[in-house]
Amino acid sequence: MSTPVTVYEPFRAGLPPMRQYLRSLWSRRHFIAEFSRSELREQNYGSVFGQLWLVLNPLLLSGVYFLLIYIIGGASDANRYVHLTSSLFFFYLIANSLTGGVKSITAGQRLIMNTAFPRIMLPISASVIAIFKFIPTLIVFFAVRTIVGAPYSWQMLWALPIFLLGVFMGLGMAISISCTNVYFRDIASLLPYITRSLIYLSPILYEASALSEKMRTLEIANPIFNLLDAWSQVMVYAQAPSSSSILISLAWATFIFFVGTYFFLSRERDFAVRL
């Protein structure tokens, strides 16, 4: 018989046939886009401004930090303001992947229990939503940095690979945490404290150069520290990032993505009986 044959046997931890899996995932790419778009629309459903909140959110956040630095702080430190807004917006790209990813499997129970599809689509959708939310913040950010007179240069093209690295990092984190949440639901309650800690441990409220050499060495253990530092160098000072920042970030992103994806793919057939 020429029709494709699929064999189902008792679950054993291990990777599924990857070629078939990736083909199935690719064939569902339109569903990922449509699903992400619908989730995003639902988040702002019923509000007066609707999807305008995607721009209003970063605009208001930027306004709050303008108030904090220029009005309350009485400083006119444009670099600090631009650093804070750019780093915070970029941080939210990763944090939104994590917060969207953590319950992507457990919240997708109805879909999982009634349809056979590559489960990794759900944390991927969480990362796509994080990208959809991040793009309007870039528009607001470039408007802000132009207004305060921050410099521009060709080195700013580094922003593109660093952005892709951020997406890669966020995706790996979303995949890892979504799978972890199936077996250890408490992770969803711990997540706000994890993201809050990451804000303080990463160069967002301060610049990386403000830390002592010893602290900077310890920060290698923070997956997003060097990534945010590289982003700030490019977006605030229009300078090329240090190669060590890029390499350490790439190593972390690759590690998180592959370990998380292996863990996810080797367990995903077990999800339906765990939900």
Added chain:
Amino acid sequence: MQSVGLTYTTSVDKKPTLKARVKSFGRSGKFSRTVNALDDVSIDVHYGTVLGIIGSNGAGKSSLMRVISGIVPPSQGRIEVYGSVSTLLALGVGFNASLTGRENVYLGGLAAGMTRAEIDNQFDEIAEFSELGEAIDSPMRTYSSGMYARLAFSVAATVKPDILIIDEALSTGDARFKQKSLNRIKELRTEDRALILVSHALATIEDICNEVIWLDKGKMMARGNPAEVITSYREYMHVRKSASSDEDV
């Protein structure tokens, strides 16, 4: 399917209080029970077959459907599936109530494995079958449960796979739409397709299927001619032929 079994563990939390949780911390294994959803079930379904599955609540019908469609892995045995499978285990899977009916046709169709081009081509047919009229452009939050189910069935019935698995999806909408749904299912019966149908509506099963399986507590009690298996099932359940046992009410 060869000697397929499905066993899973569910947690038993008789007192979901903070005190009970503190007392049971680290001893979670004590508060779980094992369920044998399927026990040594072996069946062959060939193209051209319309297989009906009957049984009481908790008999393992939905578990069997989920195992065949690859949603849940079996605990023992082996399943070989030749061709593409589409499942209609619940209506409106993938739908988002904040979106309009039109947008949900795309979302539900894509969730069911259709391509955007296929949905484009069949959109008018889906909309017409659902009989929603202008409501197709209203958010699904505003739909009645019948309207919701009609659109969901219309989308699902458009998918034409090699093997179609339908679980309790015929109890949709009013009597006229039920008849229309039944006719659509009949249209899907072809020599190059296998249909597996789960329903409590015994008359419908007898009308549509050419073979029936009766499951009870995860075990296959009988298999064969629809009329004979349904009669045995009725006798076992002490249920006579009546409107309540023949159709979904």
